[in-house]
Amino acid sequence: MSRRFKAVFFDLDGTLRINYPSPTEAFILFLRQKGFEIDDKTSQQVKIWxxxxxxxxxxxxRDKERFTPERFWLNYSELLLKQAGILSDNGLAYEVRDWFENFYEPTVKLPENGWEVLQALQADGYHLGLISNRPEPLADVVLELGLDGIFEFTLAAGEIGHWKPDPTIFQVALSRYQDLPPEACVYVGDNLYADGHGAARAGLVPVIFDPDGLFDECPYWCIRHMNELLDFLSQ
Structure with missing residues (x-):
């Protein structure tokens, strides 16, 4: 009996390349160190936003067009503070940016069981690809993660000028194959809005990697651990 899915494509940052702590987790940690009381509900709200x-x-x-790169990140810090319920002048936003630029040094690695899952998928004959919203090609980061030889292709949004959730980036990826319909392809990503909705618009089947349990009402299949992907594919 032929299987339903023939290809599994992955997002990069937050899915196969994990920062410990993540930027939003580091932001919450910074605020708590400054004496702000940030409860778990607010922390989840900031992450979802x-x-x-x-x-x-x-x-x-829009924001990149409005602001210089430095001002873009300052504005983003101000928006994060607002989501955390902190209304203040932009002095605190400057402190946030200074902290990230000078003290944020996350550990970077694959998710738990990520390597084993990728090996299993490759051994099972799935087409594997990497699709990211990064501006630059992905070859270097693939090598850094030890994933050379795993993917049949990598595609960065900056290479083609189309960014998730624009379905064009998925369509460009699919154009590499003959007779591979989108409904036979799974896209695994951590962002409901970019990865989930973007893949769905292109006709792929989204799977949301949600280790923090952010998306309780997710319209797509959600997994908390990467090895749950194998269970989904075997259905």
Whole structure:
């Protein structure tokens, strides 16, 4: 019996390349160290909003056009503070940026069981690809993660000028194959808005990697651990 899915494509940052702590977790940690009381509900709210912001290419592109790079990140810090319920002058936003630029040094690695899952998928004959909203090609980061030889292709949004959730980036990826319909392809990503909605618009089947349990009402299949992907594919 032929299987339903023939290809599994992955997002990069937050999915296969994990920062410990993540930028939003580090932001919450910074605020708590400054004496602000940030409860778990607010922390989750900040994380969800950050996903929404980065998953909305219209918002991001608007702000990049409005601001210099330095002012863009300052504005983003101000928006994060607002989501955390902290209303103040931009002095605190400057402190946030200074902290990230000078003290934020996350550990970078694959998610737990990530390597084993990728090996299993490759051994099972799935087409594997990497699709990211990064501006630059992905060859170097693939080598840094020890994933050379795993993917049949990598595609960065900056290479083609189309950014998730624009379905064009997925369509460009699919154009590399003959007779591979989008409904036979799974896209695994951590961002409901960019990865989930973007893949769905292109006809792929989204799977949301949600280790923090942010998306309780997710319209797509959600997994908390990467090895749950194998269970989904075997259904």
């Amino acid at each position: 950050a996903h929404y912001y980065w998953g909305n290419d219209t918002l991001v592109n």
